[in-house]
Amino acid sequence: xxxxxxxxxxxxxxxxxxxxxxxxxxxxxxxxxxxxxxxxxxxxxxxxxxxxxxxxxxxxxxxxxxxxxxxxxxxxxxxxxxxxxxxxxxxxxxxxxxxxxxxxxxxxxxxxxxxxxxxxxxxxxxxxxxxxxxxxxxxxxxxxxxxxxxxxxxxxxxxxxxxxxxxxxxxxxxxxxxxxxxxxxxxxxxxxxxxxxxxxxxxxxxxxxxxxxxxxxxxxxxxxxxxxxxxxxxxx
Amino acid sequence: xxxxxxxxxxxxxxxxxxxxxxxxxxxxxxxxxxxxxxxxxxxxxxxxxxxxxxxxxxxxxxxxxxxxxxxxxxxxxxxxxxxxxxxxxxxxxxxxxxxxxxxxxxxxxxxxxxxxxxxxxxxxxxxxxxxxxxxxxxxxxxxxxxxxxxxxxxxxxxxxxxxxxxxxxxxxxxxxxxxxxxxxxxxxxxxxxxxxxxxxxxxxxxxxxxxxxxxxxxxxxxxxxxxxxxxxxxxxxxxxxxxxxxxxxxxxxxxxxxxxxxxxxxxxxxxxxxxxxxxxxxxxxxxxxxxxxxxxxx
Numbered sequence: 001x002x003x004x005x006x007x008x009x010x011x012x013x014x015x016x017x018x019x020x021x022x023x024x025x026x027x028x029x030x031x032x033x034x035x036x037x038x039x040x041x042x043x044x045x046x047x048x049x050x051x052x053x054x055x056x057x058x059x060x061x062x063x064x065x066x067x068x069x070x071x072x073x074x075x076x077x078x079x080x081x082x083x084x085x086x087x088x089x090x091x092x093x094x095x096x097x098x099x100x101x102x103x104x105x106x107x108x109x110x111x112x113x114x115x116x117x118x119x120x121x122x123x124x125x126x127x128x129x130x131x132x133x134x135x136x137x138x139x140x141x142x143x144x145x146x147x148x149x150x151x152x153x154x155x156x157x158x159x160x161x162x163x164x165x166x167x168x169x170x171x172x173x174x175x176x177x178x179x180x181x182x183x184x185x186x187x188x189x190x191x192x193x194x195x196x197x198x199x200x201x202x203x204x205x206x207x208x209x210x211x212x213x214x215x216x217x218x219x220x221x222x223x224x225x226x227x228x229x230x231x232x233x234x235x236x
Numbered sequence: 237x238x239x240x241x242x243x244x245x246x247x248x249x250x251x252x253x254x255x256x257x258x259x260x261x262x263x264x265x266x267x268x269x270x271x272x273x274x275x276x277x278x279x280x281x282x283x284x285x286x287x288x289x290x291x292x293x294x295x296x297x298x299x300x301x302x303x304x305x306x307x308x309x310x311x312x313x314x315x316x317x318x319x320x321x322x323x324x325x326x327x328x329x330x331x332x333x334x335x336x337x338x339x340x341x342x343x344x345x346x347x348x349x350x351x352x353x354x355x356x357x358x359x360x361x362x363x364x365x366x367x368x369x370x371x372x373x374x375x376x377x378x379x380x381x382x383x384x385x386x387x388x389x390x391x392x393x394x395x396x397x398x399x400x401x402x403x404x405x406x407x408x409x410x411x412x413x414x415x416x417x418x419x420x421x422x423x424x425x426x427x428x429x430x431x432x433x434x435x436x437x438x439x440x441x442x443x444x445x446x447x448x449x450x451x452x453x454x455x456x457x458x459x460x461x462x463x464x465x466x467x468x469x470x471x472x473x474x475x476x477x478x479x480x481x482x483x484x485x486x487x488x489x490x491x492x493x494x495x496x497x498x499x500x501x502x503x504x505x506x507x508x509x510x511x512x513x514x515x516x517x518x519x520x521x522x523x524x525x526x527x528x529x530x531x532x533x534x
Contacts, residue, residue, distance in 0.1 A: 049423065075425035083423060089416045092409075100413055100424040103406050152425055 001027040001062055003048075003156060003188065008057035010040070010047050017043035019212040020057070025156075025205075030182050030189040032199035032220060035209035035233065041192040042084055044209075045160050048190070049081030050074045061156055076104060080154035084161045087145045090134030094125055097133050097144055101152035111151060118147040121180055139170035143177065150181060156188045163195045171195060175202050196233075200224050208233050238373055243499040244492075245380040251491025252391030256446035257461075257468025258475065258483040259398065260439035265477050266415035267435035268319065274340040275443050276465035277347030278314070280458060282307035282440065283447030284355055287362050287456055296365035296452075303444035311440020315433045318343065348458040357458060364452035387449045394445055395484060398438070402480065411435055470514045476524025485526050489513070 003025035010018040017040040025031040033041050046052040048059055050071035059066050066074060071081070080101070088097050098118065102111035119126035122143045128136060133144060142162050149157060162178065163171040179202045182189050193199035200206050206223040208216040216229050223229055257275070264272040286303030290296050319336065326335045366382040402408035413421040414431040421428050443461075450464055471490045475482025493513050497505040517525065 051419070051423075071419075071422040072425050072427050075423055081423050083419065087420055087423070089413055089420055091416045092413065096409055096413075099406075099409060100421065100426065103410055104425050104427075148424060 001155070001188070003059070003061050003066075003190065005044075005048075005059045006057055008044070008047070008059055009055045010043050010052065011055055012040075012043045012052075017212055018047070018054075021209070021212070021214050023207045023214060023217050025188060025190055027188050028182075028186055029204040030179070030191060030202060031205045031207060032191045032193055032196075032203035033207045033209060034193050034196040034199055037194060038211070039209040040212040041194075041209055042160055045081065045158050045190065045192050046083075049079060049158055051081070051083075075101070075152060075154075078153070078155035079158065080149035080152055080156070081158040082145045082149050082160060082162070084164060088133045088136070088141050088148070090132070092133055093129065094131055094133055094136070094144055095129040098125070098129075098148050098151055101148050105152065110153065114151045114153055117184070118150050121184070122147055122177060137170075138166050139174060142166065142174055146178065146181070150185065153185075154187065157182075157190070159189060159191045161192060161194060163193060163198060171198055175199070178202060197224070238376055238378055239499060241373065242378040242380050243495050245378075246384065246499075247492040247495040248488070249380070249384040249388045249491075250495060251488040252388050253446050253450050253464065254467045254471045254490055255484045255487035256391055256394065256442045256449070257464050258471035258487045259395070259480055260442040260446070261465075261468050261472045262475070262477060262480060262483040263435050263439040263442070265472070267411070267432045268315075268323075268336070270319070270336045270340060271469070272340045272439070273337070273465065274314065274343035274347060275439070275468070276459075276461040277344040277351070278307065278310050278440055279443035279447040279461040279464070280456070281347055281351055282310055282444035283362075283451055283456055283460070284351055286444065286448045287360060287451075290362055296362065296448075299362070300445070300448045303448045304441045305444075307440040307442070307444025307447075308437040309440070311443070312433050312437040314343065314440075315436035319436070320429060320433075351458045355458075359455040359457045361455055362448070362451045368453065383452060387453075390445070390449060394442065398442075398480065401438075407434070467510060470510055473514060474517050474524060475526045478524075479526050482524055482526030486524070489525075 006022050008018055008021045021044065033044065035041055043052065047054050048066055050069045054067055061079060066079060098115055105111050124140055125144055125147055128140065133141065136144060146162065159178065162174050166174065175198050181187060191199055191203060200220040200223055203220040206218060206220045207214060208223065208229060210233055215233060216223060260275055261272060264270060282303045285306045286299040289302035290299030293299065322336055322339050326332055364383040366386050368381045368383045370377045370379050370381050402412060410426050410431050411434065414426060414428045418428045446464065447461060451460065454460065467490060471487035472483050474486030474489055490510060490513060494506055494509050497509040
């Protein structure tokens with residue numbers, strides 16, 4: 001059970017956003033994909049969740065290709081993508097947002113149980129169930145977006161920039177909550193982040209992207225301590 | 237006093253029909269961002285089907301059910317086999333915004349021509365199931381009949397059922413989510429394409445109902461719903477295009493404006509009132525009086 005990306009190439013408009021990228025995301029591990037703005041991180045994630053078509057290469061999860069499939073089918077097969085920004089439907093209540101990824105699930109008892117688990121880890125959502133999601137703070141909306149994905153009981157979670165636009169203190173909380181979810185729910189996670197340090201601190205493994213190409217794959221600890229990678233790509 | 241009561245009652249019953257048409261336009265707009273001009277054609281086609289069934293079965297009610305069901309089917313078929321391929325094929329360039337709307341215009345012409353081919357370009361009528369003679373109010377006959385009352389009741393029931401569907405059911409949640417954010421809905425595992433087709437089906441059913449409630453007080457011919465489409469559209473714009481509540485409220489405002497202007501000033505004021513109202517709303521509050529769309533706070 002791992003995600004294997006092999007020689008993947010993706011154009012974004014006229015730009016080659018991802019160029020011959022290969023890496024492996026091991027099961028039950030948190031892999032951070034880091035790199036500056038424009039490194040192709042979001043394009044990569046959108047392709048893995050079916051929102052975008054690749055040019056060439058392959059990507060398999062459990063030996064099955066995830067490319068060129070419908071996002072809703074991938075979601076139902078256990079691959080959940082939390083898209084960038086705070087991807088909640090502002091016009092709907094917190095309760096309705098959470099319910100979305102349980103609508104199609106047959107096991108309604110487990111949907112209720114998953115909802116309880118999400119609220120347990122993120123109690124603020126439980127207090128805000130009846131509120132319109134647009135009224136939540138940035139951090140709360142991010143928690144809601146991740147919580148919604150978890151109601152589907154995913155095996156593979158794709159997170160796009162959960163720290164985007166949040167205050168440092170909140171970012172730390174979000175990262176810690178992600179870590180808690182990963183451990184409690186036995187998830188395999190791909191975390192795309194510009195906030196390299198924060199992401200690597202909770203990650204097991206890191207993939208460094210620069211201008212569409214992989215420049216380093218290593219354990220998160222090694223990447224954090226590698227002076228070359230630090231100065232060249234992480235900027236600290 | 238009689239004139240006032242009559243004006244209120246006729247405003248309500250004509251507003252109810254505009255509301256159904258307006259709802260059918262808003263449903264399609266919300267789910268596909270297309271102003272569906274073909275709705276006038278769809279409504280006429282399904283009302284003609286309702287007419288045929290009424291004539292053959294001898295029952296208006298069976299005809300009404302046939303119109304609603306065929307309205308849903310026609311709506312679903314148009315989305316599945318016409319609109320969806322167009323959206324798939326037209327992906328970029330300035331044509332993206334205009335192609336689907338032009339497609340619905342083309343479809344309108346086509347449907348009306350087919351109706352003319354099958355039923356001829358003549359006027360037919362559907363007999364109302366209840367009396368169309370005005371009630372006798374304090375010794376005078378007023379312009380509000382048992383049929384008008386039936387229209388009001390039927391449209392109200394339909395709107396209540398739609399409200400329950402949208403607010404209280406899982407299907408309603410999927411419909412709302414797919415309308416607000418198709419991408420997030422898809423990523424949550426909702427089959428947005430199928431949900432859209434369902435939206436078109438519900439819109440078509442509402443159009444069929446509007447037609448069967450409209451025609452007994454008027455006539456049925458290939459262009460019979462053109463005016464209703466325009467009024468439904470005006471009502472939708474007043475209501476902000478995005479909100480079902482706005483569609484109903486806009487239709488009632490339009491119904492009251494038209495009926496009071498014609499009742500108190502001149503019967504010739506129907507279109508002047510409707511379009512003056514439309515233009516005023518567009519100038520003063522272009523997003524509609526009841527627009528539900530709020531800017532994302534990020």
